[in-house]
Amino acid sequence: MSERGGEGDLAAGPVCPIPISDYPTVQLAHGGGGRLSQMLVERMFVPAFRNPWLEALHDGAVLEVAEGRLAFSTDSFVIRPRFFPGGNIGSLAVHGTVNDVAMCGARPLVISVGLILEEGLPMEELWRIVDSLRSAAEEAGVSVATGDTKVVDRGKGDGIYINTSGLGVVPAGVDLSPRRVRPGDKVLVSGEIGVHGIAIMAVREGLEFDTELESDSAALHGMTAPLVARLGDRLRVLRDPTRGGVSSALNEIAALAGVGFRLDERSLPVGDAVRGACEILGLDPLYVANEGKCLAFVAPEAADEALELLRSHPLGREAVVLGEATQEHPGRVVLRSRIGGERVVDMLSGEQLPRIC
Amino acid sequence: MRYLDEYRDEEGARRFLDAIRRRVTRPWALMEVCGGQTHTLIRSGIDRMLPEEIRLIHGPGCPVCVTPVELIDRAVAIARRADVIFTSFGDMLRVPGTEADLFRVKSEGGDVRVVYSPLDAVKLAAQNPGRQVVFFAVGFETTAPANAMAVHQAKALGLENFSILVSHVLVPPAMEAILSSPSNQVQGFLAAGHVCAVMGYWEYPPIAERHRVPIVVTGFEPLDLLQGIHMLVEALEDGRWGVENQYTRSVTEAGNRPAQELLQKVFRVSDRKWRGIGEIPSSGLALTDEYAAFDAETRFDVGSIEARESPLCIAGEVLQGLRKPRECQAFGRECTPEHPLGAPMVSAEGACAAYFQYGRVET
Numbered sequence: 001m002s003e004r005g006g007e008g009d010l011a012a013g014p015v016c017p018i019p020i021s022d023y024p025t026v027q028l029a030h031g032g033g034g035r036l037s038q039m040l041v042e043r044m045f046v047p048a049f050r051n052p053w054l055e056a057l058h059d060g061a062v063l064e065v066a067e068g069r070l071a072f073s074t075d076s077f078v079i080r081p082r083f084f085p086g087g088n089i090g091s092l093a094v095h096g097t098v099n100d101v102a103m104c105g106a107r108p109l110v111i112s113v114g115l116i117l118e119e120g121l122p123m124e125e126l127w128r129i130v131d132s133l134r135s136a137a138e139e140a141g142v143s144v145a146t147g148d149t150k151v152v153d154r155g156k157g158d159g160i161y162i163n164t165s166g167l168g169v170v171p172a173g174v175d176l177s178p179r180r181v182r183p184g185d186k187v188l189v190s191g192e193i194g195v196h197g198i199a200i201m202a203v204r205e206g207l208e209f210d211t212e213l214e215s216d217s218a219a220l221h222g223m224t225a226p227l228v229a230r231l232g233d234r235l236r237v238l239r240d241p242t243r244g245g246v247s248s249a250l251n252e253i254a255a256l257a258g259v260g261f262r263l264d265e266r267s268l269p270v271g272d273a274v275r276g277a278c279e280i281l282g283l284d285p286l287y288v289a290n291e292g293k294c295l296a297f298v299a300p301e302a303a304d305e306a307l308e309l310l311r312s313h314p315l316g317r318e319a320v321v322l323g324e325a326t327q328e329h330p331g332r333v334v335l336r337s338r339i340g341g342e343r344v345v346d347m348l349s350g351e352q353l354p355r356i357c
Numbered sequence: 358m359r360y361l362d363e364y365r366d367e368e369g370a371r372r373f374l375d376a377i378r379r380r381v382t383r384p385w386a387l388m389e390v391c392g393g394q395t396h397t398l399i400r401s402g403i404d405r406m407l408p409e410e411i412r413l414i415h416g417p418g419c420p421v422c423v424t425p426v427e428l429i430d431r432a433v434a435i436a437r438r439a440d441v442i443f444t445s446f447g448d449m450l451r452v453p454g455t456e457a458d459l460f461r462v463k464s465e466g467g468d469v470r471v472v473y474s475p476l477d478a479v480k481l482a483a484q485n486p487g488r489q490v491v492f493f494a495v496g497f498e499t500t501a502p503a504n505a506m507a508v509h510q511a512k513a514l515g516l517e518n519f520s521i522l523v524s525h526v527l528v529p530p531a532m533e534a535i536l537s538s539p540s541n542q543v544q545g546f547l548a549a550g551h552v553c554a555v556m557g558y559w560e561y562p563p564i565a566e567r568h569r570v571p572i573v574v575t576g577f578e579p580l581d582l583l584q585g586i587h588m589l590v591e592a593l594e595d596g597r598w599g600v601e602n603q604y605t606r607s608v609t610e611a612g613n614r615p616a617q618e619l620l621q622k623v624f625r626v627s628d629r630k631w632r633g634i635g636e637i638p639s640s641g642l643a644l645t646d647e648y649a650a651f652d653a654e655t656r657f658d659v660g661s662i663e664a665r666e667s668p669l670c671i672a673g674e675v676l677q678g679l680r681k682p683r684e685c686q687a688f689g690r691e692c693t694p695e696h697p698l699g700a701p702m703v704s705a706e707g708a709c710a711a712y713f714q715y716g717r718v719e720t
Contacts, residue, residue, distance in 0.1 A: 023713060041691070172540075195564050205471075206471055248598075269600070272358055276358065279358075279361065281473075337365075337400065337401040337402045337579075338365040338366075338401065338579070339365055339367050339370035339401050339403070339404075339406075339579045339580070339583075340367045340371065340406070341401045341402015341403055341405060341579075342402045342405060343400055343401070343408050343715040344714070344715055345398065345715075346713070346715070
């Protein structure tokens with residue numbers, strides 16, 4: 001018991017609050033609802049996420065509801081590897097859900113965190129993930145209001161899975177919807193595409209580049225809030241192009257809005273590392289996942305202002321106009337190739353598979 | 358990005374297109390041999406930019422597409438064994454066999470892994486001495502040297518738990534078979550630049566001579582292809598045949614000698630069945646006696662597995678350039694990239710998948 005860390009200041013340091021000599025790895029009983037579960041909650045989670053809801057140690061969080069509307073979203077995180085350049089499964093679990101709420105035009109307030117741990121996960125690793133959840137939530141200005149932990153038998157999970165749900169407040173008068181996109185509207189993207197997917201693939205497959213590629217995982221509501229506040233109904237809809245990439249997001253909106261989209265290959269913001277990796281692996285950056293980018297669909301007359309607003313935020317410095325909505329070819333995304341030809345950019349089918357040669 | 362942007366330049370593309378338009382006086386049917394070239398043609402929209410006299414026929418140069426279905430079934434049988442780690446390039450996992458693909462085997466608990474190089478599979482074998490590691494050695498002359506190197510290394514390391522399931526095919530015999538077919542429509546070939554980077558192009562002059570066709574060794578970027586097409590059109594309009602090299606930055610007549618020597622040591626030329634086309638004499642590779650111990654087919658005794666194809670699929674005719682993917686009644690209906698009936702719908706290099714993914718511009 002001598003190595004046990006002090007209580008109360010646990011979240012402040014990087015040291016795991018559950019001493020290695022006690023439990024170096026996660027045990028089944030840590031999810032069993034008994035003494036070990038309680039220890040995990042009281043020593044690790046409550047101090048890390050310290051807030052009145054959690055400290056009440058209630059079955060759920062009771063939130064005061066102001067007038068107005070709430071945005072509600074949920075997402076599960078099963079990423080492999082758990083740690084990657086630019087983040088880990090913990091920070092990603094916060095950013096993913098916070099961004100989904102932000103894309104509804106809402107200001108994210110609270111999230112829930114459900115952990116599914118595999119027996120044998122090193123306690124130190126759990127702590128690093130929880131610590132990163134904590135700092136990501138703190139930076140995003142959201143509280144972890146409620147949570148749950150389960151432990152599954154060794155071999156029945158992949159170390160750790162996380163589910164987060166988030167609630168946010170939608171400002172009065174804001175009504176973002178794909179159906180509001182009209183022909184002529186401009187599509188803006190907040191920066192370079194394909195970074196997260198290629199960074200993960202590089203770690204997973206042991207690819208090396210001249211410059212290390214970091215995931216772009218980030219909370220976006222700080223960047224999108226001014227668009228929501230200033231553009232009014234000239235902002236039609238926001239989308240974060242995660243799995244399936246930009247192409248899937250555009251195809252979904254094209255189908256819902258009954259418009260087409262036109263892109264120009266020359267104006268796609270693709271950096272050298274992503275482009276190089278895609279060339280080698282036979283992938284298309286338009287299908288690669290992003291975790292810190294958003295697409296903003298705006299009225300044509302609002303494009304300049306939207307671009308300026310995005311660029312004035314550190315996460316949107318490299319924002320560009322990606323393309324525009326068209327009356328022609330409704331439901332389809334058409335790209336003008338670098339040499340002036342045309343092709344359809346379809347939804348991703350299955351997984352992107354590296355080509356043979 | 359260097360070595361890419363200069364070959365994707367709009368101004369350059371327009372110059373070649375204008376030159377082709379000025380020169381062409383009558384219809385010509387050209388075949389690009391390699392699936393990578395098909396991919397570029399459709400992805401960059403070249404197929405729609407050419408004058409209507411030029412008809413492109415997509416050749417059989419997609420290794421995923423021409424791997425016979427019984428090889429897939431054999432792969433599935435091997436991958437289902439508990440003692441096996443089955444390794445493959447990614448796009449082979451989705452190719453339908455008679456009753457399952459390798460993805461299905463994986464979801465049922467088989468240890469199927471995607472690797473980016475056959476040498477990674479050799480490494481896996483060294484790390485897992487208690488298990489059998491099998492690599493699915495698929496492809497043309499382009500992937501063959503690396504696969505030969507893997508077997509060569511495994512032998513040098515004394516790895517008895519490594520083997521390869523060989524489905525290697527060769528380009529020149531396929532071109533010969535297409536030209537010899539009574540229904541042949543191809544009047545000129547864009548030969549596959551990457552194959553020639555390994556093998557050189559000394560094998561082609563006799564083919565060009567025998568069938569009196571022009572063959573242009575061509576690269577894979579949009580401007581490479583446009584230039585290759587221009588060279589073919591000039592030759593055809595002049596009534597010339599013979600072999601020319603557009604892809605001089607990568608290809609010499611002799612090719613990569615050390616790679617060819619290794620190929621000769623590890624592989625011997627054998628008859629091969631091509632999916633959708635049938636058996637072509639001397640069109641594939643098999644392990645030489647010296648390396649026969651690394652043959653997964655004999656090690657796991659799966660050589661006798663027979664297979665069945667979908668009756669709807671016209672992959673064979675598509676691969677020979679006799680019909681276009683859209684002429685297939687299953688295209689986009691029963692057969693999609695999610696549920697491929699035939700291999701050309703699987704790989705991004707397959708003609709059907711390329712049409713499905715990039716070509717659907719008309720509504």
